[in-house]
Amino acid sequence: MTELAKKRPEFRNIHALQDLPTYRLPPAGWVSILHRISGLLMFLLLPFILWMFDKSLSSEFSFEIFKAAFNVGIGFVPGWFIKLVTLAIIWASLHHLIAGLRHLWMDVSHSAxxxxxxxxxxxxxxxxxxxxxxxxxxxxxGLY
Structure with missing residues (x-):
């Protein structure tokens, strides 16, 4: 056994509070975990997605309500928070799609x-x- 192999820590029984903060997850691990998180996020925010879809397409009046929700907010919810939730949906959708394509490519191609x-x-x-x-x-x- 080499010196490098002796110095590397072994994780046989991982203690969540002690070992996980010091454990370096590889990029593939991060993508896998974020793929699951993005899927859960899209599922949990599905009512908001359906509300946005309904308000944007129902009528001209409902579209104005939709635009106002992003500019000034609705009720006690400010517009910036609605934009932030929408940004989370955008990230979740993009990440889930791209990571899903990666997983499919790895399933189809043996060289991958x-x-x-x-x-x-x-x-x-x-x-x-x-x-x-x-x-x-x-x-x-609204930056461009």
Whole structure:
């Protein structure tokens, strides 16, 4: 056994409060966890998504209510918070879609199942989903 192998910690029984804060998750692990979180987020925010869809398409009056919700808010909920929730939906949708395509590609292609491809594709998923979220978020918050 080499010196490097002796110095690396072994995690056999992981204690959540002691070991997880110091455990370095690889990019593929982050993508996998975020894929699950984004799916849950989209599921939990489905009523809000349906409300936005309904208000944006029902009539001209409901579309004005929809626009006003983003500008001044609705009731006690400020407009910036509605934009923030919408940004979360945008990120969840983009990340879930791109990570799902990555998973499908790995299921179909046998050459894609390697440590190197797993790392590079995970980093690509994170970069693309965050970059697209930033671009669409800038549009949502009126920066361009």
């Amino acid at each position: 199942v390697s440590k190197e491809f797993g790392k590079s594709s995970a980093v690509t998923v994170l970069v693309i989903s965050i970059a697209l979220t930033v671009v669409l978020g800038a549009k949502l918050f």
